[in-house]
Amino acid sequence: MTYLRDLGSGLLGSLRVMSRNKVGFAGLIITFVIVLTSLLSPYFVHMEMTANLDAIYQGPSAQNWLGTDYQGRDIFKQILLGGREVIYVAFLAGILSCGIGVAFGALAAILGGWFDTIATAAAELVITIPQYPLLLVLAGFIRLNSPIGLAFIIASISWGGLMLAIRAQVFSLKERDYVQAARALGLPTSHLLLKEIIPNMMSYILTNLVMRMTNAIYGQVGLIFLGVVPMAQNNWGVMYSLANRQGAIFGVNSAWYIMAPIFAIALLQFGMINMNRSLEELFNPRLRRGE
Amino acid sequence: MPETALEVRDLSLEYRSRRGPVKALRNVSFDLYKGETLALIGESGCGKSTMGFALIRLTPGTAKITSGNVTFVDGPNRINLMEMSENEVRRFRWTDMAMMLQAALNAYNPLIRIQDHFIDTAKAHGLTNKTEILARARRLLTGVQLDADRVLPAYPHELSGGMRQRVLLALGLLMQPKIIILDEPTTALDILTQRSIIDLLRKLKDEFNFTMIFISHDLSLAAELADRVATMYAGQIVELTDVFSAFEKPRHPYTFGLTRAVPTLHGAAEKLESIPGSPPDLVFMPSGCKFHPRCPFATDKCKEVEPKLTAYGTHQVACHNWQQVLEESQKAR
Amino acid sequence: MALLELKHITKQFRQGKKVVTAVDDVNLAIEDKEIICLVGESGCGKTTTGKMAAGLLDQTSGQILFEGKDISKLSGAEFMAYRRSVQMVHQDPFSSLNPVRTIYQTISAPLLYHKFAKDERDARRRAIEILELVDLTPAEEILDKFPHQLSGGQRQRVSVARALTVNPKFIVADEAVSMVDVSIRASLLNMLRRLNQELGVSFLFITHDLALAKYFAWEGRVGVMYTGRMVELSRSPSLIEKPLHPYTAALMSAIPEADPRLTRSKERIVLRSDDIPSLTKLPPGCHFHPRCPVWLEGKCDKVQPVLAEMAPGHQVACHVAFDITGGGSRMTAGNR
Numbered sequence: 027m028t029y030l031r032d033l034g035s036g037l038l039g040s041l042r043v044m045s046r047n048k049v050g051f052a053g054l055i056i057t058f059v060i061v062l063t064s065l066l067s068p069y070f071v072h073m074e075m076t077a078n079l080d081a082i083y084q085g086p087s088a089q090n091w092l093g094t095d096y097q098g099r100d101i102f103k104q105i106l107l108g109g110r111e112v113i114y115v116a117f118l119a120g121i122l123s124c125g126i127g128v129a130f131g132a133l134a135a136i137l138g139g140w141f142d143t144i145a146t147a148a149a150e151l152v153i154t155i156p157q158y159p160l161l162l163v164l165a166g167f168i169r170l171n172s173p174i175g176l177a178f179i180i181a182s183i184s185w186g187g188l189m190l191a192i193r194a195q196v197f198s199l200k201e202r203d204y205v206q207a208a209r210a211l212g213l214p215t216s217h218l219l220l221k222e223i224i225p226n227m228m229s230y231i232l233t234n235l236v237m238r239m240t241n242a243i244y245g246q247v248g249l250i251f252l253g254v255v256p257m258a259q260n261n262w263g264v265m266y267s268l269a270n271r272q273g274a275i276f277g278v279n280s281a282w283y284i285m286a287p288i289f290a291i292a293l294l295q296f297g298m299i300n301m302n303r304s305l306e307e308l309f310n311p312r313l314r315r316g317e
Numbered sequence: 318m319p320e321t322a323l324e325v326r327d328l329s330l331e332y333r334s335r336r337g338p339v340k341a342l343r344n345v346s347f348d349l350y351k352g353e354t355l356a357l358i359g360e361s362g363c364g365k366s367t368m369g370f371a372l373i374r375l376t377p378g379t380a381k382i383t384s385g386n387v388t389f390v391d392g393p394n395r396i397n398l399m400e401m402s403e404n405e406v407r408r409f410r411w412t413d414m415a416m417m418l419q420a421a422l423n424a425y426n427p428l429i430r431i432q433d434h435f436i437d438t439a440k441a442h443g444l445t446n447k448t449e450i451l452a453r454a455r456r457l458l459t460g461v462q463l464d465a466d467r468v469l470p471a472y473p474h475e476l477s478g479g480m481r482q483r484v485l486l487a488l489g490l491l492m493q494p495k496i497i498i499l500d501e502p503t504t505a506l507d508i509l510t511q512r513s514i515i516d517l518l519r520k521l522k523d524e525f526n527f528t529m530i531f532i533s534h535d536l537s538l539a540a541e542l543a544d545r546v547a548t549m550y551a552g553q554i555v556e557l558t559d560v561f562s563a564f565e566k567p568r569h570p571y572t573f574g575l576t577r578a579v580p581t582l583h584g585a586a587e588k589l590e591s592i593p594g595s596p597p598d599l600v601f602m603p604s605g606c607k608f609h610p611r612c613p614f615a616t617d618k619c620k621e622v623e624p625k626l627t628a629y630g631t632h633q634v635a636c637h638n639w640q641q642v643l644e645e646s647q648k649a650r
Numbered sequence: 651m652a653l654l655e656l657k658h659i660t661k662q663f664r665q666g667k668k669v670v671t672a673v674d675d676v677n678l679a680i681e682d683k684e685i686i687c688l689v690g691e692s693g694c695g696k697t698t699t700g701k702m703a704a705g706l707l708d709q710t711s712g713q714i715l716f717e718g719k720d721i722s723k724l725s726g727a728e729f730m731a732y733r734r735s736v737q738m739v740h741q742d743p744f745s746s747l748n749p750v751r752t753i754y755q756t757i758s759a760p761l762l763y764h765k766f767a768k769d770e771r772d773a774r775r776r777a778i779e780i781l782e783l784v785d786l787t788p789a790e791e792i793l794d795k796f797p798h799q800l801s802g803g804q805r806q807r808v809s810v811a812r813a814l815t816v817n818p819k820f821i822v823a824d825e826a827v828s829m830v831d832v833s834i835r836a837s838l839l840n841m842l843r844r845l846n847q848e849l850g851v852s853f854l855f856i857t858h859d860l861a862l863a864k865y866f867a868w869e870g871r872v873g874v875m876y877t878g879r880m881v882e883l884s885r886s887p888s889l890i891e892k893p894l895h896p897y898t899a900a901l902m903s904a905i906p907e908a909d910p911r912l913t914r915s916k917e918r919i920v921l922r923s924d925d926i927p928s929l930t931k932l933p934p935g936c937h938f939h940p941r942c943p944v945w946l947e948g949k950c951d952k953v954q955p956v957l958a959e960m961a962p963g964h965q966v967a968c969h970v971a972f973d974i975t976g977g978g979s980r981m982t983a984g985n986r
Contacts, residue, residue: 203740204748204756206706207809211760211816212733221759225750360831361802477926507691508858512904513924534832537906540913560910578833579908580865582890583916589865591837595801 045304053300060294064109073103073260085279093282095265096272101286107260109290115173115180115246120239122181124188127238128231131192132219135200145189152186158248165254176255180245181238188234195230199223233302240295247291262287321390322496322528323349323372328385330371337600341367343552344385346626347633349496354522354529356543356560358536358575362596364552365532366419369498372530373416374398374406389413391495412442415494417485419501425473431484432469435491442492450491457487460524461517479510483517490525499531503538515541536579540564548572551597551607554626557633567646568632568639570612577649606637614638614645651718652679653852654703654736654820659712661698670929672698674878675712677957680820680852685843685870687855687863687886689901693929694875697824700856704738704822734764737813741825743805747797753808754793757781760815780811783849785841803834810842820852828857839866860905864890871963874898877927877937880957884964894966896942919943936969944970 045051078098086093092101134145164179196219199205205222224231249255250263251270258264269275269284330342341364349355357365370376372387387398391413401409410416418424425434435454436447444450451469458465461483473481482502489497502518503511519542522529533539539546539560546563548556548571556569567573574592594611597603603610609619618637626635636642661673673695680686680703688696701707702714705721714721716732724732740746747756757780758773760766767773774793781789784807797805806826813821823842827835843866845851853870857863863872867886874882874895882895893899900919907913921941927933933940939950946969955967 203742203746207738207740207746207812208748208759210704210706210733210736210738211763211812212730213759213763217759217763221751221755222748226748228750360833479924507926508860508901508904509691509921509924509926511906512918515906516918535906536832536908537913540908540910541906543910564908564910575833576908578836580836580861581907581909581912582861582864582902582905583907583912584909589836589839591835591840592833593837595803595834596831 047303049300050303053297054304056293056297057301060109060297061113063106064113067106071103071106073107083277083280092286093279095283101283104260104265105286105290108262108265111173111261112243112246112263115177116239116242118177119180119242120235122177123185123238124235126185127188128192131189132196135193135196136215136219149186149189152183157183161249162254176246180242184238184241195227196223199226229306232305236298236302240298243291262290319350321348322351324388324390326385328371329383330367331381331383333379339599341552341599342371345554347554347557349528351528352526353544354542356539356546357530357532357549358539358546359549360534362599363549365549366500369416369500369532372498373410373414412492413494414496415489416498417489427473431471434488438488438491453491457490461487479506482514494527496528501533502531518542536575551602555635562632566643568634568643569636570614570642571608573642573646614641653682655679655715656703657713659702659709661702662710668930671878676880680854683850683852685846685853685867687857687867687872688875689857689860689863689872690875691858695878696856696875700822700824700854703854705736706738734816735819737818737821739809739813739821739823739826742829743802746809747805749797752794752796756812757815764816780814783814784811802830803838806830806838818851822854824856860902877932879937881967888961888964894960894971895968896944897938946970
């Protein structure tokens with residue numbers, strides 16, 4: 027992204043730009059902290075997953091910052107460890123669905139003809155079929171004991187909307203004077219797509235990527251909740267599911283067990299959604315002008 | 318001594334921006350005489366549109382008038398526009414002074430008919446009798462050479478660009494203002510439509526006898542309609558004189574440069590020359606005279622001391638070397 | 651043999667159920683090193699004609715010949731050569747350059763793709779040469795800027811530079827100076843004229859400003875279009891001095907001039923009506939007859955006039971002008 031260059035030093039400059047939007051920057055910090063913690067925690071936090079029946083559903087204390095769960099295990103540590111898988115699947119699903127959406131959308135707009143008709147029909151089909159029932163059906167066919175499989179399923183049903191949006195964008199960008207000029211200069215379609223059109227959609231694509239990821243988080247949690255995914259430990263979705271099954275919501279002390287993962291997920295979503303606004307600032311050179 | 322309609326003294330305006338204050342108007346002073354047509358000429362960034370907005374206090378929130386005042390003179394009454402409250406200004410606008418914005422052809426409400434535009438406007442300014450409003454509207458529409466029966470019940474999108482511009486003029490005259498400000502009234506119009514608007518403006522002025530300021534980058538418009546021409550550069554008036562002197566005997570290098578940069582159709586096939594460089598950054602302006610980096614007559618004094626708009630008879634100019642410019646412009650003729 | 655020839659070019663668009671004929675049977679031959687201006691008001695079809703001449707829009711019917719050969723019948727390599735020879739410069743300096751690419755990237759892409767430059771260093775050197783051709787200095791600094799850091803005039807020069815990278819023989823400039831400050835227009839036009847004289851590039855310059863057309867194409871030709879048809883095509887001095895078509899004469903009399911004595915003493919030609927015909931409901935015979943002050947009832951409303959040469963190098967499509975051969979039309983107005 028050469029246009030980052032003109033800010034002076036790449037990273038510091040980018041951060042300065044993104045800090046212009048206060049809420050967005052807060053979102054960025056939150057996301058960054060959560061992701062970093064979740065990725066690094068397994069190296070620092072060790073957890074005994076054996077039950078400690080003396081300490082069931084204890085409220086927050088000096089030893090257990092968020093209390094203990096139905097088997098007496100520390101909740102806070104579970105939260106620290108439980109984000110990793112969630113984030114991993116979300117990221118993968120986001121990238122996959124974004125990749126499919128952008129590829130199909132851009133190609134459909136550029137190539138037109140029968141490819142466009144088929145791709146659009148497929149996207150519309152994917153949109154109209156209800157997500158969860160489809161997920162359940164797919165789960166029956168694909169082994170879900172790996173995060174990759176999970177990511178793949180979630181991605182395969184959520185690329186539709188993005189594809190149509192990208193297609194519309196490319197249609198409109200295709201008519202811009204500078205694209206026409208590139209065409210007149212004899213530059214090939216691959217250049218038009220990769221060098222002229224897509225760089226102008228980067229902020230759009232990135233914000234959509236983040237939305238796909240938030241979408242994927244809900245997707246996984248939903249699947250876990252419906253019992254379709256084998257229960258790994260140390261996963262926010264699993265925590266939530268277990269807590270729900272245990273009726274943890276009904277007790278003052280036990281409520282921490284269900285609220286903790288909910289809060290963690292919500293905080294991550296909040297961070298990611300608001301981070302988008304900062305990304306907008308970064309990727310639009312004209313917004314950044316401020317001259 | 319001609320009667321004044323508007324007195325502008327030391328008007329300065331700044332816009333807030335990330336890089337610092339943008340000095341869009343800097344100590345502008347001039348008198349507008351009753352019944353005259355004054356053209357404000359300049360290119361992008363000179364401050365002419367800002368001037369128009371400032372006069373009717375329609376500037377955006379980021380703008381601040383940092384000094385000066387504008388006095389509206391109506392017989393014995395003198396009203397300081399800068400001291401009026403919001404409500405007073407709103408009543409003043411359109412009834413005493415009206416402004417027609419650039420590309421306002423597109424500023425119509427697409428959902429209501431033309432006759433409702435007239436009624437709404439009139440009602441907002443104190444005229445409530447519907448019959449009277451429509452009667453006035455009819456007279457005005459005929460005055461702008463439109464068929465009132467066809468135009469009044471129509472929606473804006475049913476009219477052509479030229480027609481919408483005329484309706485706009487009619488709307489502007491509805492409350493019979495004493496001063497009309499037009500911002501780029503003929504840009505984006507075809508040649509023949511432009512011609513009819515120009516002729517119309519002349520006719521309306523003769524008939525209704527208002528005072529007119531029009532803002533434009535188009536010198537030919539000034540040549541057609543103006544009694545006096547004010548050239549603006551970097552937020553200041555750099556020359557103010559009658560239209561013939563402005564084109565034939567300019568005393569400011571910028572005005573001189575402009576007249577040499579614009580071709581005429583029926584004049585001799587002369588060589589055109591551009592003014593090198595580009596307008597200054599309004600946040601970080603050059604020292605001394607703001608035009609000196611582009612000026613072929615610039616001397617050392619110009620880099621240090623900013624010239625003030627000075628009157629030499631009826632010809633006002635802000636330039637240290639105006640006599641040389643005058644000589645050059647006479648030679649070029 | 652003309653460099654580019656438009657033969658009986660027609661372009662129609664579909665507007666719902668109606669068919670709009672934007673360009674109607676236009677013939678135009680552009681020679682080597684020639685400058686032609688196409689003038690007319692909005693909706694006359696000049697931009698559409700320009701796009702077809704630049705190969706950016708397909709015609710509905712008619713032939714486009716490049717160096718004598720029909721472009722629809724060119725082989726792959728021949729077509730690529732044609733594609734490079736004909737370039738276009740757009741009106742809007744804001745949208746004609748990709749906002750997220752530096753000037754260097756924009757200029758170097760065609761240089762590298764068509765192998766006019768061997769590598770990045772060579773491309774950079776060549777880019778600087780081209781920027782200097784269009785008077786963009788200091789070229790080194792400009793290369794690394796983004797479009798929004800340049801002024802409108804500078805951006806237009808970059809557009810021209812971009813067109814020059816492929817060594818075109820013909821450039822279509824569509825209102826290329828109308829969105830630029832008045833004081834800069836002259837230097838842009840002077841630069842284009844220099845490119846014409848020194849590099850031998852032909853120009854089709856589309857504009858609604860007749861005064862500009864006169865200045866730019868004084869040594870060349872001017873074509874006047876009205877509702878899709880070419881109504882007058884002539885060497886510039888002849889057209890400006892004695893326009894033969896009533897529409898041209900009316901246009902010229904209507905234009906305000908940047909000279910108060912000249913413009914206030916100009917005689918105006920009054921047209922019978924101010925209504926511009928809609929392209930979906932065009933008048934029969936000559937499209938201009940409902941507005942024409944000298945029309946002949948029975949002829950002008952029935953028979954479409956054909957472009958014919960009525961004075962040396964001066965073609966007109968008008969029955970009335972035809973009737974008054976040799977003397978020019980009755981329509982000359984206020985030419986001093």
